[in-house]
Amino acid sequence: MRSLGENWRNAQAVLTGAGIDSARLDARLLLEYLAGCRYTDLLMAPEKILESPAQQVFDALLARRAKGEPLAYLLGEAEFRGRVFQVSPAVLIPRPETEVLIELALEKLQGLSAPKVVDLGTGSGIVAVSLALECPRASLVAVDLSQDAIAIARNNAGRLGAKVDFREGDWFSPVAGERFDTIVSNPPYVADGDPHLALNGLPFEPQMALTDGADGLACIRRIVADASVHLNPGGWLLFEHGYDQGEASRNLLTAAGFKAAVTFQDLAGIDRVSGAFI
Ligand SMILES: C[S@@+](CC[C@H](N)C(=O)[O-])C[C@H]1O[C@@H](n2cnc3c(N)ncnc32)[C@H](O)[C@@H]1O
CATH class of the missing domain: 3.40.50.150 (Vaccinia Virus protein VP39)
Structure with missing residues (x-):
């Protein structure tokens, strides 16, 4: 288990190393999704611990993103015309x-x-x-x-x-x-x-x-x-x-x-x- 701040820094480094252009944003969105928090919570309480099993799921999704899998499939949703649509690899x-x-x-x-x-x-x-x-x-x-x-x-x-x-x-x-x-x-x-x-x-x-x-x-x-x-x-x-x-x-x-x-x-x-x- 690591803090939100450690996870965010680590995820950015992993995604940047994998050549993902949107590394900072993707790391943030993945973390918000797993921690069930908003951007301001990441900034205000970076010492908060990402509990198990969210930490394991985060690590697994990060590894998939680093291999190029689109973020929308990992989050299961995408926005279009201001509405959120469920998506899957289908x-x-x-x-x-x-x-x-x-x-x-x-x-x-x-x-x-x-x-x-x-x-x-x-x-x-x-x-x-x-x-x-x-x-x-x-x-x-x-x-x-x-x-x-x-x-x-x-x-x-x-x-x-x-x-x-x-x-x-x-x-x-x-x-x-x-x-x-x-x-x-x-x-x-x-x-x-x-x-x-x-x-x-x-x-x-x-x-x-x-x-x-x-x-x-x-x-x-x-x-x-x-x-x-x-x-x-x-x-x-x-x-x-x-x-x-x-x-x-x-x-x-x-x-x-x-x-x-x-x-x-x-x-x-x-x-x-x-x-x-x-
Ligand atoms: C480019 S995607 C468009 C999906 C969606 N309308 C959009 O704009 O995001 C093309 C869609 O056509 C469907 N498709 C492919 N061949 C088809 C066929 N012979 N008859 C009906 N749908 C087909 C695919 O399953 C896919 O969902």
């Missing part, structure tokens, strides 16, 4: 750039009295849950191929008070014969073998959430090809994609009969979401 960790997709969908839903929306590849449920909470007149369906992801997403919707109809299956299969006013998706879009898959904790995330196992556009091609029969007239398809997939996405949309295909940038000015209406 789901992608929410990325702030996905907020672009939410903002655009909210814009397209303006003026519709009771819109129907489907979120394809819902993962932890961040897109469907955010839209359900921020556009309460919309009814949300959310689809994922992963049973484990659906369980996490359903739990998040319950905890956050969002009404979402979750369905397990392959892209549009669970919504056969149904039409929507907006289709949103953040599909896997990293190409097979892309060197980024080996970096920044990505090996710990579900590969089926990251890569299509092909050229990066395989899931987008399928979604674009099948979307029009699931949209009401004037309905929008909006999907997130990689920094270099804007032009290819617009071409796919136009070839599938969509109108006014357009690509939107994220706050860093990077092509992030493409969409069009039918």
